[in-house]
Amino acid sequence: MDDHRGSGRGRVAAGVVAVLTVGAGLGVRAVAAGDVAKYAGDALYTVLVYALVLLVAPRLRPVAVAVAAAGLSWAVELFQLTGVPDDLGRRSAAARLVLGSTFNAPDLGWYLVGAASAAPLHAGAVRLVRSGRARSAVVAKGSAPDRT
Template identity: 55%
Template sequence: MTTSRAFRPAAILAALLILFVGLAVRTWTGGAFAKYAGVALYASLIYALVIATAPRLLPWRAAAIALAFCWAIEFGQLTTIPASLAKQSKLARLVLGTTFNIPDLFWYAVGIAPLAYVDRMLRARASKRS
């Protein structure tokens, strides 16, 4: 197994853990903390899914893809499509959101940066060993 492929199981496990924490934050907390922690965790989840899908991506590229995806979802909220889908499906509401919020653009980066950093450090350590 190549070094980069070894990151796929870890990324899948991280995605599941992030999903659990995100749902727990949403369930057991409220207010601004729940809002912005949820946004950051959503972005962390997207980063983990990008790495799980394409484990050979360099961390900065995976971060750029995850951030672009999150920003596209956020800017999509300027249309009526996410809000109308959210009325039909709770899953659509969780994935697409409903209301554009400028601070979310920052919080997406906050959620991605730590994972990209840890990913970079783990890859550097793995390449030193091989």
């Protein structure tokens, strides 16, 4: 039942999720401040990374995407220990947004929250799509159950 059409729809969905996640992050920053905004932003950063991983590899299972997203987020956070992201961020707003600047250990936990939040939503969406395809296949073959 896996075909190339599914991966195309998966990429479109991942792109939409990425855009919505950026919007959610900006929205949180607009209405909240302090730790709420910071840690919500950390979790949403990993949700964005999750969506970007799906954009590149739409057939990965939710657990694999969650591990990859959390791992990439952790790698960026740990990279901040080198001082390179801070230096790059002084020269480029884009680098500052993507790489951050200063290591903060609690961020590591919030990245896990983001990945752990995205994975069940992704798994549920996969189940919905698959159940819809299964029903469509049954109807197309003319063997749909009689519901009268």
